[in-house]
Amino acid sequence: MTFISYSQNFEDVLLWRALGKIQHGFYIDVGANDPELHSVTKAFYDAGWHGVNVEPMPSYRQPFVEQRPRDINLTCAAGAEQGEITLFDVPSMNGWASTDAAVAKEHRAEGYDVTEVKVPMRTLADICAEHAQGEIHFLKIDVEGFEGEVLKGMDFQRWRPWVLVIEATLPGQRTTNHETWEHLVLPHGYRYAYFDGLNRYYVADEHSELLAALDIQPNVFDEFITHHLDKAWAKGKDLSRQVKEGWERIEQLDGYANELSGNLDQSQQDNAKLHQALESEQAHSAKVTDELLQTQVKLHALEARAEALQATLNSTDAWGKDLEQRLLAVYASTSWRITAPMRFIMRRGDNSPANLVKRKAKGALRRGLKWLTSRESLRRATLPIIARSPWLQQKVAATLAAAKSATAPDAQTAPDVPELLRALPQSARTVLADLQRAFEQQAKH
Structure with a gap:
C-alpha cells in the first residue's frame, strides 16, 4: 500500500517506517x-491514530475542530511554566508564528510584517498529565526557536515518548541550533538517531530497536508519494474520467446530431409539402374570396331589385286599394243608381237601336266636322260663328278630341294606369279606363 506523505520534509515517512x-x-x-x-x-490520523494538537494561534483552531474530531485540539502555547505569553505571528507566512522575540525581530529585519497576540501558556508535562492515557509513540516539537522552553516544561522521567522529532535549525535558515536545547534531551535516556536537514530524531533507550529504522533518509523503498502528487493523480484520473465521459457524450451527441439531421431532412420535406399545400389553400381561398365578393355584388343587386319590386308592389297595392275605394264610391253614388236604367239598356249590346242611332249620329257629326275642317274657305267662314258660342265651341273641341283619340294607339288605356298594369289585355285596360272616366264624371257632379 502506497503511503501518502503530508509533512514538509518527509518526517511522517521516517516515523511511519519506524x-x-x-x-x-x-x-x-x-x-x-x-x-x-x-x-x-x-x-x-488517517491510519486510525489520535493525539493532542497544540497550536497557540486562535485563527488556526477551527480547521482542527472540523477535520480532527478524534484529536484533542488545544489553543495555547507550550513553555517552561504556566501563564501567558506574547505570540509573534507573520500573517504572510504560514507556520512562522513564534514566541521568541528575537525571531520576531529577525523577521521584521527581513521586511515581514509581524503581529503580536497574547495567548495562554501551559507546560508540556501538564498537558501530558491531562490528556496522555498510555504510551506516547512520538512527540513532535516545531515552535520556531522556542524548542528549549518547551523542553524545559517536559517531565521525561514520567512521560516517555518513544520517538522525539524536534526542529533543529533557526527559523527559515539552515543554521542548526540544537546545541541550545539538546542537553535537555540526551541526559534523560534518549539517543540521537538522525538529522534530516531540518529536524533531529531521538529514540528512547527502552525502544532502541527503532534506531535502525531512522538511520537513512526517506527513499523509493518506503513506497510513498506526497499528498500533492496524490491529489494531482486523483485529479488526473478524474480528468481522464471526465475526458472519457466527454468522448462518450460526444459520440452520443454525434449520433443524436445524425438523427437530428435525418429528422431535419424529413422536416424540410414535410415543410415543402406543407408549403405547397398552403399555396394551394391560399389560391383556393383567393378563388373562394373572389366568388364570395361576386356573390355579394349579386346579392346587393338582388337586394336592390327586391327593394324596387317591393316599392312597385307597394305602389300597385296602393293604386289598387285607391281604385277599389273609388269604385265603391261610384257604386254608392246617386248618379250610379240614377243611371242604372241607362246602363241596363247599354248592356243589351252594341246593336241595340239606341246604340245604333247614337253611333250613326256621332259618326255623321265627326265626318261632317272633318269635312268642314278640311275645307279652308268653309273653315274660315265657320270658325267665327263657333267662336261666338262657348257651348258650341266646347262641343266641337270635344268631338274633335274624341275623333283624334279614337285613331291613336292604346286609346282605351287610362293615362294614370301604373306601368306594371300596361301589360294587361286591351279588354281589361278598357274596363279600367271606363272606371276611371266614371270616377272623374262622379267627381265633377
Whole structure:
C-alpha cells in the first residue's frame, strides 16, 4: 500500500517506517499549525491514530475542530511554566508564528510584517498529565526557536515518548541550533538517531530497536508519494474520467446530431409539402374570396331589385286599394243608381237601336266636322260663328278630341294606369279606363 506523505520534509515517512505497524497509536504535536498542510500527524490520523494538537494561534483552531474530531485540539502555547505569553505571528507566512522575540525581530529585519497576540501558556508535562492515557509513540516539537522552553516544561522521567522529532535549525535558515536545547534531551535516556536537514530524531533507550529504522533518509523503498502528487493523480484520473465521459457524450451527441439531421431532412420535406399545400389553400381561398365578393355584388343587386319590386308592389297595392275605394264610391253614388236604367239598356249590346242611332249620329257629326275642317274657305267662314258660342265651341273641341283619340294607339288605356298594369289585355285596360272616366264624371257632379 502506497503511503501518502503530508509533512514538509518527509518526517511522517521516517516515523511511519519506524512506527507504522502500531495500531491506534498516540502522538503529541506541539506547533501543529494545520491539520493537513505540512502536517506530521495527518497520515497517522488517517491510519486510525489520535493525539493532542497544540497550536497557540486562535485563527488556526477551527480547521482542527472540523477535520480532527478524534484529536484533542488545544489553543495555547507550550513553555517552561504556566501563564501567558506574547505570540509573534507573520500573517504572510504560514507556520512562522513564534514566541521568541528575537525571531520576531529577525523577521521584521527581513521586511515581514509581524503581529503580536497574547495567548495562554501551559507546560508540556501538564498537558501530558491531562490528556496522555498510555504510551506516547512520538512527540513532535516545531515552535520556531522556542524548542528549549518547551523542553524545559517536559517531565521525561514520567512521560516517555518513544520517538522525539524536534526542529533543529533557526527559523527559515539552515543554521542548526540544537546545541541550545539538546542537553535537555540526551541526559534523560534518549539517543540521537538522525538529522534530516531540518529536524533531529531521538529514540528512547527502552525502544532502541527503532534506531535502525531512522538511520537513512526517506527513499523509493518506503513506497510513498506526497499528498500533492496524490491529489494531482486523483485529479488526473478524474480528468481522464471526465475526458472519457466527454468522448462518450460526444459520440452520443454525434449520433443524436445524425438523427437530428435525418429528422431535419424529413422536416424540410414535410415543410415543402406543407408549403405547397398552403399555396394551394391560399389560391383556393383567393378563388373562394373572389366568388364570395361576386356573390355579394349579386346579392346587393338582388337586394336592390327586391327593394324596387317591393316599392312597385307597394305602389300597385296602393293604386289598387285607391281604385277599389273609388269604385265603391261610384257604386254608392246617386248618379250610379240614377243611371242604372241607362246602363241596363247599354248592356243589351252594341246593336241595340239606341246604340245604333247614337253611333250613326256621332259618326255623321265627326265626318261632317272633318269635312268642314278640311275645307279652308268653309273653315274660315265657320270658325267665327263657333267662336261666338262657348257651348258650341266646347262641343266641337270635344268631338274633335274624341275623333283624334279614337285613331291613336292604346286609346282605351287610362293615362294614370301604373306601368306594371300596361301589360294587361286591351279588354281589361278598357274596363279600367271606363272606371276611371266614371270616377272623374262622379267627381265633377
